[in-house]
Amino acid sequence: MSKLKKHPPLWLLVLAIGILLIAVGTAQGGFADTLRKASLICYECIGVG
Amino acid sequence: MALTAQFKRHLVQLLAALLYNLNLTGFTTGTIYQGSLKGVCVPGLNCYSCPGAVGACPLGALQAALVGSGQRLPFYIVGTILAFGALFGRTVCGWLCPFGLIQDALDKAPLPKIGKGAWSRAFSWGKYLVLAGLVVVAPVALLFATGVGTPAFCAWLCPAGTLEAGIPLLAANSNLRIMLGALFNWKVALLAALGVAALFVYRPFCRFLCPLGALYSFFNRFALVRWRVDEGKCSGCGTCLTACKADVRQVSDRECIQCGNCAPGCETRAIRFTLHDMLQSKGRLAPGEEGAARRAAEKDDGRRKARP
Numbered sequence: 351m352s353k354l355k356k357h358p359p360l361w362l363l364v365l366a367i368g369i370l371l372i373a374v375g376t377a378q379g380g381f382a383d384t385l386r387k388a389s390l391i392c393y394e395c396i397g398v399g
Numbered sequence: 400m401a402l403t404a405q406f407k408r409h410l411v412q413l414l415a416a417l418l419y420n421l422n423l424t425g426f427t428t429g430t431i432y433q434g435s436l437k438g439v440c441v442p443g444l445n446c447y448s449c450p451g452a453v454g455a456c457p458l459g460a461l462q463a464a465l466v467g468s469g470q471r472l473p474f475y476i477v478g479t480i481l482a483f484g485a486l487f488g489r490t491v492c493g494w495l496c497p498f499g500l501i502q503d504a505l506d507k508a509p510l511p512k513i514g515k516g517a518w519s520r521a522f523s524w525g526k527y528l529v530l531a532g533l534v535v536v537a538p539v540a541l542l543f544a545t546g547v548g549t550p551a552f553c554a555w556l557c558p559a560g561t562l563e564a565g566i567p568l569l570a571a572n573s574n575l576r577i578m579l580g581a582l583f584n585w586k587v588a589l590l591a592a593l594g595v596a597a598l599f600v601y602r603p604f605c606r607f608l609c610p611l612g613a614l615y616s617f618f619n620r621f622a623l624v625r626w627r628v629d630e631g632k633c634s635g636c637g638t639c640l641t642a643c644k645a646d647v648r649q650v651s652d653r654e655c656i657q658c659g660n661c662a663p664g665c666e667t668r669a670i671r672f673t674l675h676d677m678l679q680s681k682g683r684l685a686p687g688e689e690g691a692a693r694r695a696a697e698k699d700d701g702r703r704k705a706r707p
Binding site for chain 1: 431433447456464478481482484549550557568586587621
């Protein structure tokens with residue numbers, strides 16, 4: 351039991367990496383890029399591009 | 400009257416679809432939501448050009464980031480997919496995807512069904528090809544070859560975009576209708592084919608073509624929210640695999656969409672939902688501890704057998 355408690359579960363490590371990447375990406379403008387793309391109608395997506 | 404587990408799942412699917420598409424006025428005006436929430440991805444496949452969409456599609460955003468962010472690596476969207484994967488894995492497919500809900504509804508049609516087999520197991524690799532080919536390689540290759548990046552999966556394959564965005568926008572917006580051409584015809588034909596296939600084959604798009612499911616499958620064995628087997632209780636009878644409509648060889652393997660169809664048939668009650676255990680009890684196994692439970696059970700068995 352004590353051995354299990356020493357290591358955080360894998361999902362938690364991956365989640366932490368994900369949150370770190372989201373923070374770095376947001377600082378680099380990733381959020382703004384996604385917002386810009388998603389705020390316009392994507393003609394390819396709807397099949398008229 | 401107690402709600403069945405599958406009814407609860409369908410209710411969650413419906414709520415998720417509604418939450419992703421709260422901009423209901425968009426369906427009448429033929430326009431899309433442009434608020435700042437659109438910069439946040441939803442976990443499931445939900446086209447950001449859907450008139451109702453209030454969030455971004457992770458696959459659309461990934462392709463857009465791959466072809467549109469210059470020299471920057473797409474940390475934001477990769478981090479988002481990692482976070483959703485770590486928390487949910489393919490629970491997203493079974494519980495939080497609107498296109499999955501539509502296929503589940505089509506599967507309810509009282510028609511003869513084509514069951515799983517070696518053919519479907521082979522086809523299940525298709526989604527990894529789509530992920531590599533249409534989501535990553537083609538958009539980047541087109542960017543280098545022509546200077547214009549195309550979100551190849553969204554443009555040539557995604558049936559969710561056609562159903563949730565193309566058809567409602569074109570129905571409500573006459574300016575868009577004049578731009579119709581061969582691409583739209585192809586996408587509608589593909590959508591129709593997948594719709595017909597879903598009447599006879601369980602979730603054909605999710606199982607054989609969806610690159611988002613392929614991405615989440617890498618997290619399926621260790622995600623926080625998933626079905627897991629208490630190997631100390633499992634008798635190895637295989638009833639769970641018989642009950643499963645997908646190509647699962649083990650609960651929570653890459654093909655498992657975490658629907659939970661397998662759990663009610665388990666006579667030893669060895670299949671449990673981690674979220675349920677977290678909410679209901681502190682005494683049960685934590686995610687990742689099933690191996691320890693099995694070893695402990697084996698050790699205990701050994702001791703008992705050793706006794707005269």
